[in-house]
Amino acid sequence: MALLLARLVGSSGEVVGVERDPRSISRARARVAEAGLHNVQFIESDVAQVRSDKLFDAAVGRYILMFVPDPASVLRSVSQFVRPGGVLVFQEASYSPFLAAARPLPLWSAGALLLARSQTVNLMQSSPTRCSSIFGNLLEHFQK
Numbered sequence: 001m002a003l004l005l006a007r008l009v010g011s012s013g014e015v016v017g018v019e020r021d022p023r024s025i026s027r028a029r030a031r032v033a034e035a036g037l038h039n040v041q042f043i044e045s046d047v048a049q050v051r052s053d054k055l056f057d058a059a060v061g062r063y064i065l066m067f068v069p070d071p072a073s074v075l076r077s078v079s080q081f082v083r084p085g086g087v088l089v090f091q092e093a094s095y096s097p098f099l100a101a102a103r104p105l106p107l108w109s110a111g112a113l114l115l116a117r118s119q120t121v122n123l124m125q126s127s128p129t130r131c132s133s134i135f136g137n138l139l140e141h142f143q144k
């Protein structure tokens with residue numbers, strides 16, 4: 001996303017990427033360097049915690065809000081860094097229609113339930129909090 005935006009704003013513009021995972025930032029920095037771009041920087045932070053004194057022309061995100069517990073509050077806080085008349089654009093996926101359509105399919109439900117159970121056991125051992133937020137929801141969905 002940062003690469004796309006860097007090309008959009010051109011060399012006189014600036015892109016600040018926010019990412020909480022240091023490994024993703026390392027990969028993104030390598031890709032930025034490989035592309036020969038000099039107008040991109042990254043901040044390692046939870047998007048909900050990010051602060052800025054600067055105003056930006058736009059705040060853009062892809063597949064981010066779907067992972068945060070309170071997307072509306074993230075949108076509110078991010079919108080404070082966008083100048084009046086600026087742009088706030090987020091592209092997110094909603095799996096609800098797909099899951100609702102797939103639920104009556106017996107093989108889908110059986111497979112998904114098996115997967116959710118095995119993943120839940122694995123994740124419970126490594127990260128109980130994350131587990132309950134992701135696969136707990138899945139399990140709940142398929143046990144309805």
Ligand SMILES: C[S@@+](CC[C@H](N)C(=O)[O-])C[C@H]1O[C@@H](n2cnc3c(N)ncnc32)[C@H](O)[C@@H]1O
Nearest residue numbers: 001018019020021024045046047062063067068
């Ligand atoms: C599906 S990827 C999308 C990456 C990028 N936006 C793109 O479209 O190529 C989701 C990314 O969001 C990051 N992420 C998830 N929750 C976050 C949060 N609360 N704050 C910052 N980054 C977060 C993850 O570490 C992951 O790299």
